[in-house]
Amino acid sequence: MDVLLHCHILLASDQTAVESLPESSLSSAATQILSGFSNEVINKAIFESINIEQITKSNALDTLKQWINENVLSRHSSPESLAIAIAFLQCFIQNNFTGQSTPLSSSQTLFNRSELDETHTSIFTELLNVSGQLTYELCDDPVYLLLSLLILEELTDGKTLFDSDCEPDVEKVISNDTDPIVALSYWWRSRALLVQLSLVSEPNGYHPIVASSILDSIDLAHAISNGLPAETEESFKKQIYVIYYLEHCRCLLAIQTEHLCLPSLTKVKKLTDFEFVLTGAKAKRTKFQQVAHSGLIILAKSSLPEEAVSAVDSPDTFELNSDLLLEKPQFDAIGNEHLDEQIVKKQKSDETDGVISDKILPIAVRQEFIPPSLQELDPNNQPALTQYDNIQLLLRMYTIRQTSPANNPLVEEELGALISRLVYQDGAKNWTIFSRALWERSIVETKRAKTIERGLLQMQSLVEELGLKISTKMIPDRANSVESTKQRLKYIHQLPLIPRWSLDATLAEKYMSLGVLRSAVEIYERLHMECEAALCYAAVGEEKQAEQIIVKCIERNPKNARAYSILGDIRQDPSLWEKSWEIGRYVNAKTSLGRYYYNPPRDSGLDRDHAVALKHLNDALRIFPLSFDTWYFYGCIGLEFGKMNLAAEAFSRCVALDETHSLSWSNLSAAYVQLDKLKEAYSCLKRAISSDARKNWRIWDNYMIVSMKLGEWDDVLLAFRHLVELRRDQAGETSVDLPILEKLIEILVSTDYPTDSSQRLTHYQHSCMEFVCDILPSLVTTSARLWKLAAKVELWRKRPWMALACHEKAFRAVSHNPELTIDEKIWNDCIDVCEDLVAAYESLGEMEGKHGAGDVVCQNWNYKARSSIKTLMSRGKNYWEDSDGWDRLVELKSTL
Numbered sequence: 001m002d003v004l005l006h007c008h009i010l011l012a013s014d015q016t017a018v019e020s021l022p023e024s025s026l027s028s029a030a031t032q033i034l035s036g037f038s039n040e041v042i043n044k045a046i047f048e049s050i051n052i053e054q055i056t057k058s059n060a061l062d063t064l065k066q067w068i069n070e071n072v073l074s075r076h077s078s079p080e081s082l083a084i085a086i087a088f089l090q091c092f093i094q095n096n097f098t099g100q101s102t103p104l105s106s107s108q109t110l111f112n113r114s115e116l117d118e119t120h121t122s123i124f125t126e127l128l129n130v131s132g133q134l135t136y137e138l139c140d141d142p143v144y145l146l147l148s149l150l151i152l153e154e155l156t157d158g159k160t161l162f163d164s165d166c167e168p169d170v171e172k173v174i175s176n177d178t179d180p181i182v183a184l185s186y187w188w189r190s191r192a193l194l195v196q197l198s199l200v201s202e203p204n205g206y207h208p209i210v211a212s213s214i215l216d217s218i219d220l221a222h223a224i225s226n227g228l229p230a231e232t233e234e235s236f237k238k239q240i241y242v243i244y245y246l247e248h249c250r251c252l253l254a255i256q257t258e259h260l261c262l263p264s265l266t267k268v269k270k271l272t273d274f275e276f277v278l279t280g281a282k283a284k285r286t287k288f289q290q291v292a293h294s295g296l297i298i299l300a301k302s303s304l305p306e307e308a309v310s311a312v313d314s315p316d317t318f319e320l321n322s323d324l325l326l327e328k329p330q331f332d333a334i335g336n337e338h339l340d341e342q343i344v345k346k347q348k349s350d351e352t353d354g355v356i357s358d359k360i361l362p363i364a365v366r367q368e369f370i371p372p373s374l375q376e377l378d379p380n381n382q383p384a385l386t387q388y389d390n391i392q393l394l395l396r397m398y399t400i401r402q403t404s405p406a407n408n409p410l411v412e413e414e415l416g417a418l419i420s421r422l423v424y425q426d427g428a429k430n431w432t433i434f435s436r437a438l439w440e441r442s443i444v445e446t447k448r449a450k451t452i453e454r455g456l457l458q459m460q461s462l463v464e465e466l467g468l469k470i471s472t473k474m475i476p477d478r479a480n481s482v483e484s485t486k487q488r489l490k491y492i493h494q495l496p497l498i499p500r501w502s503l504d505a506t507l508a509e510k511y512m513s514l515g516v517l518r519s520a521v522e523i524y525e526r527l528h529m530e531c532e533a534a535l536c537y538a539a540v541g542e543e544k545q546a547e548q549i550i551v552k553c554i555e556r557n558p559k560n561a562r563a564y565s566i567l568g569d570i571r572q573d574p575s576l577w578e579k580s581w582e583i584g585r586y587v588n589a590k591t592s593l594g595r596y597y598y599n600p601p602r603d604s605g606l607d608r609d610h611a612v613a614l615k616h617l618n619d620a621l622r623i624f625p626l627s628f629d630t631w632y633f634y635g636c637i638g639l640e641f642g643k644m645n646l647a648a649e650a651f652s653r654c655v656a657l658d659e660t661h662s663l664s665w666s667n668l669s670a671a672y673v674q675l676d677k678l679k680e681a682y683s684c685l686k687r688a689i690s691s692d693a694r695k696n697w698r699i700w701d702n703y704m705i706v707s708m709k710l711g712e713w714d715d716v717l718l719a720f721r722h723l724v725e726l727r728r729d730q731a732g733e734t735s736v737d738l739p740i741l742e743k744l745i746e747i748l749v750s751t752d753y754p755t756d757s758s759q760r761l762t763h764y765q766h767s768c769m770e771f772v773c774d775i776l777p778s779l780v781t782t783s784a785r786l787w788k789l790a791a792k793v794e795l796w797r798k799r800p801w802m803a804l805a806c807h808e809k810a811f812r813a814v815s816h817n818p819e820l821t822i823d824e825k826i827w828n829d830c831i832d833v834c835e836d837l838v839a840a841y842e843s844l845g846e847m848e849g850k851h852g853a854g855d856v857v858c859q860n861w862n863y864k865a866r867s868s869i870k871t872l873m874s875r876g877k878n879y880w881e882d883s884d885g886w887d888r889l890v891e892l893k894s895t896l
């Protein structure tokens with residue numbers, strides 16, 4: 001029963017589901033949490049208040065732990081203790097993320113004080129620091145989060161993250177037979193850790209690793225659902241799996257390992273049987289627009305029956321006509337629009353059914369490829385989706401955004417299409433999801449030149465509206481009702497967490513990117529985000545200003561490791577980074593040190609020192625091994641200084657974090673080549689070129705060289721052709737690597753040309769022949785050697801007439817060289833080509849010709865041979881008459 005109750009809490013079920021269960025102290029706690037009264041669970045749990053006077057920085061942790069032992073753990077069963085930890089967490093979220101604030105603050109409930117002084121508040125925020133980054137200092141009731149985390153640590157492995165010297169155990173912690181309550185405690189711990197991480201600016205240190213290792217395996221969901229009563233409905237169990245995948249993806253996004261999201265997204269889509277597709281459409285953007293423009297649309301349909309989708313009680317109906325927030329495009333001609341080639345090319349196309357069921361967004365290239373169930377949809381009136389499906393779309397949107405280059409107009413289009421599908425749907429909207437979609441929409445709008453202003457206005461008004469004082473025409477909400485607290489908390493653990501103040505901070509960032517520095521800085525100052533304000537100044541080159549702000553910030557709080565590190569970045573002063581590391585193990589300080597010693601500024605008088613650089617980076621990676629950039633840099637240094645094993649490990653880590661990163665694959669292969677592991681190098685390069693690396697010739701060059709060493713001639717040819725393609729516009733015929741082409745042709749002509757129609761050309765034969773006979777001729781300008789190679793292949797193809805034509809072209813190319821008259825080498829080369837031509841006339845002239853039926857390749861070959869010689873002699877006359885070459889020509893002529 002305890003497990004069932006806790007599953008309801010985990011799923012944020014409606015409290016009515018719990019009310020019908022047998023009564024117990026856990027069930028009443030569950031009811032209170034689920035109805036949005038977590039604060040009452042806390043009130044009930046507190047037997048004695050904490051004496052705040054006694055708390056100092058050094059004893060705070062121990063005091064809190066002792067209090068937990070006496071008030072929570074020793075008085076309650078572990079399921080009850082877990083509920084209390086959850087209540088603390090939910091109250092913290094209420095007070096900083098979603099609103100409605102709890103009726104009493106933490107100082108009232110825990111300390112019997114109307115307010116806490118600044119010193120005590122900052123003791124708690126400082127304890128919540130993540131690897132040297134202080135948590136946002138103005139956050140409300142930090143002690144709630146602290147207590148929640150401490151209780152959850154006790155309920156799980158007892159290994160604390162509140163001791164920076166303790167290395168956590170990140171081995172697989174959960175298996176199928178983990179006790180379900182312990183598994184639930186782990187799950188909540190990962191939720192709480194993500195809340196903590198959302199209070200700092202970068203994911204760093206052990207926290208992200210612990211949070212993600214908890215969610216690493218589906219066994220977490222197995223362990224919990226195994227503990228449910230046998231009669232539990234499958235659909236209920238299924239929800240646990242659904243939120244597991246959603247939360248796994250959310251966690252990967254939060255810790256910036258977004259490239260790993262796809263498998264979970266795919267699983268959850270299958271689990272909820274959710275169908276959607278991106279396709280082209282014509283749309284009018286506003287009521288007033290006359291002409292329709294081509295754009296993108298998402299067609300989507302949830303598989304659940306209608307009534308399960310649309311909520312029973314739609315909140316006060318609200319108008320979707322606010323011009324500011326909602327401007328609904330009108331679609332027609334779905335799927336008939338030409339999709340931008342780049343969108344299609346970006347994805348692997350599965351030509352059999354015209355649906356590119358790629359990566360993050362499946363695409364239907366044309367109408368007929370839209371799945372039947374989606375074809376029926378009215379694009380201007382798409383059905384409501386289940387909330388979990390809405391969240392899937394949102395998570396996909398975040399994944400695309402985090403994995404794509406910034407400010408790419410095409411990506412913005414895709415994001416826009418996703419958001420529109422969320423914003424414009426039938427039926428009632430859910431507050432959390434709907435307001436999130438509006439928020440993301442304003443972010444997209446501020447990226448387009450045309451809609452920047454509107455986007456900014458939207459953002460500003462949302463920043464105001466999404467605060468606690470929500471009473472708005474634009475966002476559905478029943479102001480001040482407890483119901484809405486419950487509603488707001490419902491999906492909070494499946495969506496990426498955005499604390500209240502970071503909405504403002506995003507607005508500031510936006511101002512910043514639009515060059516409105518003043519407004520940005522004002523916001524940062526109001527939010528007490530000095531580091532951000534300083535970075536803001538530094539970014540526009542006002543380093544003096546930046547420095548002043550940071551120095552003040554450090555004076556105010558000498559424990560701010562991140563501030564030291566930023567000051568170090570501004571001053572390029574290693575002692576500041578060392579200090580930052582010393583006081584807070586701030587990971588970026590180590591990365592900065594690594595960069596510094598890798599390439600010290602000239603005025604430092606230091607030499608480059610890769611060993612020291614590697615050591616610093618190694619320290620950074622030990623604490624935060626999820627940083628792609630740091631691994632990449634580490635690997636590049638390894639390559640540069642011949643530390644190939646180190647480089648191989650580094651780039652293996654890179655591709656594990658982002659398997660589409662072709663440069664990492666290529667660099668990994670470079671390391672393998674040096675380690676004499678050609679096979680491994682070869683398969684890395686195959687991965688490199690199958691990722692988006694069409695334009696990077698270096699990768700193709702490596703691919704060609706390694707394939708050649710392994711004798712993989714199909715691959716050599718592929719790379720060779722691609723390299724010519726890349727270079728031909730600039731380099732013309734010199735884009736052809738002659739020795740390699742000669743080798744390729746040697747291989748070709750050592751095979752047999754199929755003589756009867758039952759035999760087919762191999763891929764290699766076909767591709768090589770196509771290159772030499774169709775592409776090469778359009779490239780050659782002066783090289784007789786290339787024409788001779790072409791002639792060789794034509795002869796192999798049993799087309800002697802074409803071979804002869806090649807020899808003629810070779811001769812023409814060289815005999816027109818104006819330098820013929822001044823450079824004896826060129827003169828002699830010319831004679832060589834002429835000899836070849838004459839030999840070709842002799843040997844090919846009388847072969848059977850193109851048309852068969854008795855004709856020959858060249859009837860008058862003898863005459864043509866002689867006249868070629870004559871042409872050359874007339875050009876060389878007056879210049880080379882007494883040279884050896886001249887004598888050769890005379891002799892050649894006499895043989896005919």
Ligand SMILES: *[C@@H]1O[C@H](CO)[C@@H](O)[C@H](O)[C@H]1NC(C)=O
Pocket residue numbers: 049112
């Ligand atoms: C809270 O403080 C007030 C006055 O400071 C005191 O009278 C009251 O007994 C305290 N309550 C508890 C539960 O300690």
Ligand SMILES: *[C@@H]1O[C@H](CO)[C@@H](O)[C@H](O)[C@H]1NC(C)=O
Pocket residue numbers: 126127128129130132161162163164559560561583584
């Ligand atoms: C950061 O938090 C840890 C406990 O998690 C604490 O030991 C350390 O003193 C804190 N650092 C700062 C600078 O407050």
Ligand SMILES: *[C@@H]1O[C@H](CO)[C@@H](O)[C@H](O)[C@H]1NC(C)=O
Pocket residue numbers: 176219222226
């Ligand atoms: C764990 O349990 C699930 C279902 O209960 C089962 O499908 C899976 O195979 C189990 N895994 C292991 C490793 O036993």
Ligand SMILES: *[C@@H]1O[C@H](CO)[C@@H](O)[C@H](O)[C@H]1NC(C)=O
Pocket residue numbers: 014310311312313314315428429430431486487490
């Ligand atoms: C939003 O979610 C809450 C939480 O369960 C639910 O009660 C409400 O009906 C939902 N609202 C809509 C309009 O779907």
Ligand SMILES: CC(=O)N[C@H]1CO[C@H](CO)[C@@H](O)[C@@H]1O
Pocket residue numbers: 094095096097098099101138139140466467468500501
């Ligand atoms: C400092 C800060 O921004 N506190 C906010 C925490 O979140 C609540 C609820 O959204 C806001 O009312 C507070 O202002």
Ligand SMILES: CC(=O)N[C@H]1CO[C@H](CO)[C@@H](O)[C@@H]1O
Pocket residue numbers: 636639663666667670698
């Ligand atoms: C051998 C190789 O491909 N090295 C590359 C590794 O990555 C760096 C940084 O992108 C390149 O500059 C190297 O050429």
